[in-house]
Amino acid sequence: MRIDYVLKRIGMVFVLIWVAATINFVGPRLTGKDPVKTRLLKQAVVGGYVQQGMDEMAKEYERKFGLDKPLLEQYLTYVGDMSRFNFGPSITNYPRTVNEILADALPWTIALLGTTTAIAFLLGSFLGAILAWPRSPRFLQYLLPPLLTLSAVPYYLLGLVLLYVLAFRLPLFPSFGGYTPGTLPAMSFGFFADAVSHAALPALSIILAALGFWALGMRAMMVTVQGEDSMIFAEAKGLKDRTLFLRYAVRNAVLPQATALALALGEILSGAVLVEVVFGYPGIGSVLYNAIKDFDYYLIQGIVFTIVVSIGLATLLIDLAYPLIDPRIRYGKS
Numbered sequence: 001m002r003i004d005y006v007l008k009r010i011g012m013v014f015v016l017i018w019v020a021a022t023i024n025f026v027g028p029r030l031t032g033k034d035p036v037k038t039r040l041l042k043q044a045v046v047g048g049y050v051q052q053g054m055d056e057m058a059k060e061y062e063r064k065f066g067l068d069k070p071l072l073e074q075y076l077t078y079v080g081d082m083s084r085f086n087f088g089p090s091i092t093n094y095p096r097t098v099n100e101i102l103a104d105a106l107p108w109t110i111a112l113l114g115t116t117t118a119i120a121f122l123l124g125s126f127l128g129a130i131l132a133w134p135r136s137p138r139f140l141q142y143l144l145p146p147l148l149t150l151s152a153v154p155y156y157l158l159g160l161v162l163l164y165v166l167a168f169r170l171p172l173f174p175s176f177g178g179y180t181p182g183t184l185p186a187m188s189f190g191f192f193a194d195a196v197s198h199a200a201l202p203a204l205s206i207i208l209a210a211l212g213f214w215a216l217g218m219r220a221m222m223v224t225v226q227g228e229d230s231m232i233f234a235e236a237k238g239l240k241d242r243t244l245f246l247r248y249a250v251r252n253a254v255l256p257q258a259t260a261l262a263l264a265l266g267e268i269l270s271g272a273v274l275v276e277v278v279f280g281y282p283g284i285g286s287v288l289y290n291a292i293k294d295f296d297y298y299l300i301q302g303i304v305f306t307i308v309v310s311i312g313l314a315t316l317l318i319d320l321a322y323p324l325i326d327p328r329i330r331y332g333k334s
Contacts, residue, residue: 009319013312018079020308025078028297029071078301087302092294098302101287106306108178109276109283112199116206117261123207124214125257129250131215132222135241143215151212156274159205163278166201174198178282202279217260221253228252258318 069077081088087098130136131144150158167175179185179194225231226249234248276285284303291299 006320009316013316017305017308017312021079021082021305022075024301024304024308025075028295028300082301082305087305088298090291090296090299092291092296092299098299101299102284102302102306105282105284105287108281109285112203112206112276112281112283116203117210120207120210121214121257121261124211125218125254127211128215128218128220129222129245129253132219132226133245133249134226147212147215149212150208151216153209154274155206155209156278158209159202159275159278162201162205173200175201176280199281202275202281205275214257214260218253218257221256222249225249225252258321261318 085099087102089095089097090101093101127143127147130140163175166172174180174197178198179191180198183191183194185191230252231244231248234244239248273285273288275281276283277289280286284307288300288303290296291303
């Protein structure tokens, strides 16, 4: 792989992150709403009275958060802070910073998404390969209709169904939160088991909704690969079925799946946001939902920027890993 191609791809990722970060800065401000006054009014409603000197308090907080400066100056400060991953204070959770809130929520989302994405991708790809293989057992074909159905169901809608069936009708799993209320997070087996039981339903909704997508994609690619000359030549050589299946069919069909994995990360993250809201899971999705609801500019900017950087880096790594997955690919060569 040529170094100039790698540098070109890295440069494209930086441009993508900059464009997304700019949209992330402009988007919340197009609403025309004042996050400071919104927060102060909510506090006044909770307190049961209208606070005196609301305008003076709002101006003081705007000065503290830098919202009284010209928009261009705010943008330059924003770009400088984003480049250092310094997301500033949270307006609705002041004096806590966005970095502190992300540090609390990220481990929950990474554990949930990392586990469910890996399981759904590996299991779905394997099922798709088995369904397309002509020598697989016939009874496996009955899995196709359920997989078609699951591929059309959104994450959050499936989560609502599972919540009703497995939490209310059949109280097998907890219905809300990441752990039992009143429990303090600790590095112990008891807390780990409690957290796993609370994560079961959101994880199951993500896995089931994504399983059909990966299985159908892999099945289609396996059907295409079986008609290629390499497969026909390998069969003519009398190779074993296991070798044909793993080294010729699956290995050639998995490359588009890897591409789809990079492109689907954004959809998985957006779907997981709604799943976390449905189940009250203490991850990035719930934090982002509350930030949007309260117009917390800095918290929205920090979360969205982190997601954009994660997707950009994941896409870059998968793109650079193509030659390792398929030796026929050589970047930068004619």
